[in-house]
Amino acid sequence: MDTILEMRSITKTFPGVKALDDVSLKVERGEIHALCGENGAGKSTLMKVLSGVYPIGTYEGDILYDGGVQQFKNIRDSEDRGIIIIHQELALVPLLSIAENIFLGNEISENGVINWPATFARTGELLGKVGLRENPATLVTNIGVGKQQLVEIAKALSKKVKLLILDEPTASLQENDSQKLLDLLLEFKAQGITSILISHKLNEINRVADRITIIRDGKAISTLDCHGGKVTEDDIVKDMVGRDMAHRYPERTPKIGSKLMEVRNWTVTHPLHPERQVVKNVNINVAAGEVVGIAGLMGAGRTELAMSIFGKSYGADIKGDVTIKGQSVDVSTVEKAIASGLAYVTEDRKEMGLVLDESITTNITLANLGGVAEHGVINEGAERSVAEEYRQKINIRTPSVGQKVVNLSGGNQQKVVLSKWLFAGPEVLILDEPTRGIDVGAKYEIYTIINQLAADGKGVIMISSEMSELLGMCDRIYVMNEGEIKGELAANDASQEKIMRMILKA
């Protein structure tokens, strides 16, 4: 085997911060090389150096690629040499077709006139290679995130890729879409394409990676060889966080009290397609001090269920009853749902959970402004002290609560969202993908908060696509598919296989 890429002693400094400190990385031709590290460890910076986003001269060190020292001045340079990077946030134009997206900036044309037949034919071929059965003329907005990811990969293939870099490609994908994508990577490997995979999902890395390089605080900590099956998830985690994490989920002794909330015969119709029922006759409940999980694939109707309960924020023609502590409650608006003791932490914290340009303080009090105001006048001092209290209690890492939340890391942003809902004083919290896009260390802290909530006698409903997380955290797990509750498992009885089987049973 020969080396396709060697990055030698890369050091990259931003004003006041050393983002990369003497990092070396060696990638063999034809392997899948995983890059692991917490958010902010420097993985993405390293890949930006490699792909020319940070041009030659803005960093120290050498890039040896395909037999020579490279001096990339921009992305175009690296793409010309076959290095293609697919970012975490997809860079597709939603209202253009698949074919147009694949050849965007690289059109098959003569004198500026696009050759459409050739474009469509070539798109068809590329889609075949990535196993996507869609019409090349379909608009990207009309296909799911999983398929969009495949379009990105097809786009990379159109540029004669030699080294494919994927930055958390499965972060927003469901288990089965993720599996397909990983299979595709293995297929590419068989065809001789080298891949660098950045991911937080250790089981995936273990499945496909040949070698793993772990980065922590801007330094390359270790490179592990996966052949021989000696590398365990614990080995990776240990190097990532720099300490032993014997338990990925904090210990907890459940003290389950009486029934707190019950949702009965809940049915929701799609807001645009009245003939489609998104949630069908769902019955769920949660007790005080209990953590209840809802497992399922994307599109199973979990978020739709949660949002329709929370002030009818989703759907039309909603039928069913919600009772809290045996009393029937009105949840027809978000305001009333909050007043009834409900809180909903959205799966998309940037889009729907936070006002990014506002301070931590402003965000924390937003759902309960009345709690820091008198006759509609806000007491700024009281507000600040509330923010300070949660900053300490929840461990939000920031120099000041006046800091805008846009400047915080994903984990700290999520802590702000949780603080907001804790300050609203709910009885029942619905957490929708509470640890998505968060690094291992911060995940542990979020889990600890959830356990604390349960210990305080709150009811927690946790929606998650990571089955191991549900198994590690919950007392009871509902399995949902196609808008229906397919079954219910006690924690000590549940396993990934059982959940998957429940999802798949007709």
Add this chain to the structure above:
Amino acid sequence: MTEHSTKSVGYYLRTHVREYGMVVALVVILGFFQVLTDGVMLKPVNLTNLFLQNSYIIIMAVGMLLVIVGGHIDLSVGSVVGFVGALAAVMIVQWDMPVVVTIPVCLVVGAIIGAIQGYWVAYWRIPAFIVTLAGMLVFKGLTLALLGGASVGPFPDSFQGMSSGFLPDFFAGVIEGRFNLFSMVLGLAITIILPVLGLRQRAKQAKFADVEEPMVFFIAKHAVAGAAILFVTYLLSTYRGLPNVLIIMALLIAIFTFVTNSTTLGRRIYALGGNEKAAKLSGINTKRLTFLTFANMGMLAALAGLVFAARLNTATPKAGLAFELDVIAAVFIGGASMSGGVGKVIGAVVGALIMGVMNNGMSIIGVGIDWQQVIKGLVLLAAVIFDVYNKNKA
């Protein structure tokens, strides 16, 4: 994230550069024209005129700020100014209705106009640009129809007084010569009250947490503001005293500054503009808020219409033409963001004053209306470029 202390003066200055920059810009522009006009700029009579000329823009800028912070825009305000002025003229001059009835009726009509437009924007989610563009055409047309294409006037003195009147001198005769002592005393009182209120606010904050604003800044800010208020009231007092419309403006600025800075209502409007989905999922009635910002804008446009008609002492079909552009420009010069969620009342007021001072100054030194437009356009662009540059740097 930087490790700088958040309490340092430098940090505070950097994070608030836009707010102080605006005031500095206003002072520089004032000084610039003071020199160019050989001191005419700050003559009491010109200063009085400056306030009278810009009162209606400032009144509307306050309302427009809320609309823009909420993430929308209102293009109809110029036409509403014309329409309400016409309505007042028809009611008073042609129908002989008393002024005390006409004014509240006109304000309510303005609020209803705003409410109707707000209804379509808030509850039907029709883009405000389109709804208010339609409103602009509709009310321009209705103004013409109402006036029958001709000017209607003049108004009785009681109506004109709203715009061209001055605060009476209750202490007349205490001092010899032409000096409005009551106005001066009022100015002095405000100069004392503002820092006292500020100190109380700080004390209240300090009870819970560290005060963000460094003391040096607090003192400097109030010293400058106090000196400016005293200076302006002194100059105005040597002429005819404080204009009535200045009092109206000051009250509006005070009320809306309080609402935006210190009330849950104001906070919710910022949240709505910053991230509507997040605001909604936090239990905020975003539709009603949007609706209210437009109704409020309509009422303030009506007030501006009354002030403008009273100032001209007649209602003309051309009244209010292109006012919306000046108002919107003032708000953006004042640091508001097109995408919503950002902007301060005082910024919009300073923005309107910058525009007003430039209009006034350029007119005095004889710059033609053609080049005035060019320069104002460039100032607007420069202010927004400055914003974007600052944001990218941060």
